[in-house]
Amino acid sequence: xxxxxxxxxxxxxxxxxWFTTLSxxxxxxxxxxxxxxxTAYGVPHVYADDFWQAGxxxxxxxxxxxxxxxxxxxxxxxxxxxxxxxxxxxxxxFGGRQTNARARAMWPQLSPATRDMYxxxxxxxxxxxxxxxxxxxxxxxxxxxxxDVLANEIPTANVRAAARLLERRRPEPATSHSSEDGxxxxxxxxxxxxxxxAILLRNPHLDWDAGYYEAHLVVRDQLDFYGDFRIGGAFxxxxxxxxxxxxxxxxxxxxxxELYQIPLAKGRNDRIVLDGRSxxxxxxxxxxxxxxxxxxxxxxxxxxxxxxxPVVDRRHGRAxxxxxxxxxEYRGGEQFLRMMRARSFAEWESAMKLRARITSNLTYADRxxxxxxxxxxxxxxxxxxxxxxxxxxxxxSERDMWQHLVPWDSLxxxxxxxxxxxxxxxxxxxxxxxxxxxxxxxxxxxxxxxSLGLRGxxxxxxxxxxxxxxxxxxxxxxxHSYRMLLAExxxxxxxxxxxxxxxxxxxxxxxxxxxxxxxxxPNSRGGVLFETWWRLYQANVQQPFAxxxxxxxxxxxxxxxxxxxxxxxxxxxxADSVRHRFSRIDVSWGEAHRIRIGTRxxxxxGCRGDLxxxxxxxxRDEADGKLAAQGGDGxxxxxxxxxxxxxxxxxxxxxxxxxDSPWFGDQAKRFAEGDLKSVPLDRATVEQQAVxxxxxxxxxx
Numbered sequence: 001x002x003x004x005x006x007x008x009x010x011x012x013x014x015x016x017x018w019f020t021t022l023s024x025x026x027x028x029x030x031x032x033x034x035x036x037x038x039t040a041y042g043v044p045h046v047y048a049d050d051f052w053q054a055g056x057x058x059x060x061x062x063x064x065x066x067x068x069x070x071x072x073x074x075x076x077x078x079x080x081x082x083x084x085x086x087x088x089x090x091x092x093x094f095g096g097r098q099t100n101a102r103a104r105a106m107w108p109q110l111s112p113a114t115r116d117m118y119x120x121x122x123x124x125x126x127x128x129x130x131x132x133x134x135x136x137x138x139x140x141x142x143x144x145x146x147x148d149v150l151a152n153e154i155p156t157a158n159v160r161a162a163a164r165l166l167e168r169r170r171p172e173p174a175t176s177h178s179s180e181d182g183x184x185x186x187x188x189x190x191x192x193x194x195x196x197x198a199i200l201l202r203n204p205h206l207d208w209d210a211g212y213y214e215a216h217l218v219v220r221d222q223l224d225f226y227g228d229f230r231i232g233g234a235f236x237x238x239x240x241x242x243x244x245x246x247x248x249x250x251x252x253x254x255x256x257x258e259l260y261q262i263p264l265a266k267g268r269n270d271r272i273v274l275d276g277r278s279x280x281x282x283x284x285x286x287x288x289x290x291x292x293x294x295x296x297x298x299x300x301x302x303x304x305x306x307x308x309x310p311v312v313d314r315r316h317g318r319a320x321x322x323x324x325x326x327x328x329e330y331r332g333g334e335q336f337l338r339m340m341r342a343r344s345f346a347e348w349e350s351a352m353k354l355r356a357r358i359t360s361n362l363t364y365a366d367r368x369x370x371x372x373x374x375x376x377x378x379x380x381x382x383x384x385x386x387x388x389x390x391x392x393x394x395x396x397s398e399r400d401m402w403q404h405l406v407p408w409d410s411l412x413x414x415x416x417x418x419x420x421x422x423x424x425x426x427x428x429x430x431x432x433x434x435x436x437x438x439x440x441x442x443x444x445x446x447x448x449x450x451s452l453g454l455r456g457x458x459x460x461x462x463x464x465x466x467x468x469x470x471x472x473x474x475x476x477x478x479x480h481s482y483r484m485l486l487a488e489x490x491x492x493x494x495x496x497x498x499x500x501x502x503x504x505x506x507x508x509x510x511x512x513x514x515x516x517x518x519x520x521x522p523n524s525r526g527g528v529l530f531e532t533w534w535r536l537y538q539a540n541v542q543q544p545f546a547x548x549x550x551x552x553x554x555x556x557x558x559x560x561x562x563x564x565x566x567x568x569x570x571x572x573x574x575a576d577s578v579r580h581r582f583s584r585i586d587v588s589w590g591e592a593h594r595i596r597i598g599t600r601x602x603x604x605x606g607c608r609g610d611l612x613x614x615x616x617x618x619x620r621d622e623a624d625g626k627l628a629a630q631g632g633d634g635x636x637x638x639x640x641x642x643x644x645x646x647x648x649x650x651x652x653x654x655x656x657x658x659x660d661s662p663w664f665g666d667q668a669k670r671f672a673e674g675d676l677k678s679v680p681l682d683r684a685t686v687e688q689q690a691v692x693x694x695x696x697x698x699x700x701x
Contacts, residue, residue, distance in 0.1 A: 038692040042655040042663030045216040045686050051113045054219050055120025060696035063128040065656035066231045067135050073232025074144045077152035082290030084139045093288040103151035106330040114334045118146030121234045157324035162259045162312045182426035185248035185363035187371035189420035194471045197642045198365040202239050202248035205616045207631035208653045225340040235333030241639045244343045245366035250424045252361045253448040254377030257324035258387050261394045264317050272319050275397045326358030326378035345370045353408050361424045367641040373422040375412035375429035386446035406444050421463050425456040452554045454612030458485045472640040480674035482519040482605045485612025489559050497564035509575040512586045522590025522603040533574035581625045596628040597665030604672045648676035
């Protein structure tokens with residue numbers, strides 16, 4: 001068997017060398033260029049004859065709109081930050097060079113279509129830099145290949161997190177992933193829609209510099225996909241729809257790895273012992289070049305690995321080995337491309353069964369009327385209780401370590417449930433449907449614990465009951481709900497507790513809270529005071545709620561105030577803080593909270609998910625005391641799957657990060673007003689709405 005594996009490895013290396021030689025010699029056949037049509041707000045529609053052209057066109061429009069950021073992603077894929085920026089930037093290069101070697105070795109295993117997309121993407125970066133040298137630092141060298149794009153999409157084992165666990169033997173302080181980076185996703189079955197067609201809502205929440213990019217890719221007779229990509233990659237994360245189906249991703253908490261403690265062989269630090277058998281550890285020396293003021297220098301580091309994963313440390317006769325599911329997985333782009341090309345649920349699920357996407361909830365809808373949800377991930381089938389990033393597992397046999405993934409059919413998933421809806425707001429999978437909840441006892445032990453945050457509860461309230469029907473326009477309107485569910489849950493208790501409290505809280509503060517509509521709408525007055533008070537209260541009490549969240553009451557808890565006296569005392573402190581910052585207690589939400597992009601400065605509504613907002617925004621402090629949106633809602637897509645898909649979208653910060661671009665922040669006003677643009681899909685409509693058309697690749701472009 002070892003001889004066979006060695007032979008296969010030699011074949012892969014020879015094939016990679018052949019591809020490398022062809023590229024270096026310019027032997028790749030000359031390719032045509034795609035046509036790009038930009039419609040309103042600069043959205044690119046790329047029309048290609050093949051997948052190489054599609055990759056070329058996607059990279060070119062990203063470069064036009066984001067410039068050097070695209071090229072730096074490929075620099076990272078080659079592990080060459082040090083060569084571009086100097087010694088301070090080499091840290092990631094040690095891993096980057098190893099990942100690039102993995103990408104090159106596995107390159108021949110990818111399908112021709114996937115390789116073509118990557119190669120076209122790389123070719124566009126090379127051509128664009130050659131024609132626009134003034135936009136790039138002179139130390140960036142070209143000659144990028146498809147595997148450089150691929151390498152930046154390959155996941156790696158989180159050795160740093162394992163090292164922190166080893167040092168502290170305790171987990172990081174717990175935080176709610178549903179309150180920060182995350183997303184909303186809905187799928188409504190035909191039974192819940194006015195037109196009798198399934199509807200999908202995609203609404204990721206990340207910082208506004210995370211690189212979401214709206215685009216339409218068409219490959220003649222092979223692909224017609226509209227959705228979002230990530231700047232600097234062909235397939236890093238993809239969500240959207242084609243003529244027949246679509247999907248949304250939301251972050252989940254898949255525990256993909258375990259840290260194992262294994263005995264070292266007596267008197268040796270280069271061998272471990274399992275099942276009484278001595279097994280060699282492998283040492284790899286990685287050299288990284290970096291730029292200096294006078295030329296190029298280099299630094300070498302040593303890395304140890306085992307047949308089961310990287311060695312995090314060796315001490316006191318033990319090796320600590322991280323076994324990470326999905327580390328080195330190179331087929332993520334292949335899976336996304338198959339999903340983008342799928343025409344039915346069966347084809348889409350077949351693509352998902354590649355298991356190359358190692359995290360994320362997937363929420364799905366299609367023209368046939370199916371809706372589906374899966375808590376997806378490279379989940380190890382554990383022979384022991386899960387370590388959950390807080391426990392090191394001691395083993396003496398290979399049987400004590402996980403050997404394979406939990407089967408696809410055993411992952412938490414729901415298809416076409418009663419009630420006609422599915423949703424996820426980064427909570428656990430258990431309540432994706434209240435009518436078909438998942439029993440924790442029937443799921444693998446290392447699935448995340450049951451949870452349903454206020455944002456998810458808000459979503460369920462908006463979705464309503466089986467008799468409620470929605471149009472696509474209704475879904476867009478509900479997406480922009482300004483309700484602050486936390487206030488609905490606890491403000492009555494706060495007001496009641498203040499009535500007989502001594503000393504009495506400030507009357508103007510109480511009047512503001514009593515008159516507040518309990519929303520974060522731009523014109524609403526009272527929300528700024530409430531959030532300021534809540535943050536103070538959270539910081540001063542160990543358990544804020546009288547009734548914490550309970551799996552038995554998932555949609556009505558948490559509720560009440562655990563410490564009403566302290567809560568009322570802090571109203572005065574909050575009022576003083578708001579008055580000092582904004583000159584008045586009843587400042588409107590939109591006066592305090594702004595969208596500031598370039599010269600644009602406008603009021604906006606929305607708040608953090610832990611306050612129970614479904615329209616999620618978080619903000620940065622500004623010098624004038626205001627708060628400017630920097631993350632949360634930004635990219636929103638809603639699509640109805642009739643015979644011809646109908647869709648709306650908005651990208652709050654615009655298609656381009658270049659301040660001199662007409663598409664820099666030009667969608668901000670629409671976003672602030674909750675107004676999505678209609679998505680043109682068929683070629684005739686795209687032609688009618690064209691504001692620019694060209695074939696990328698010319699230096700003048």
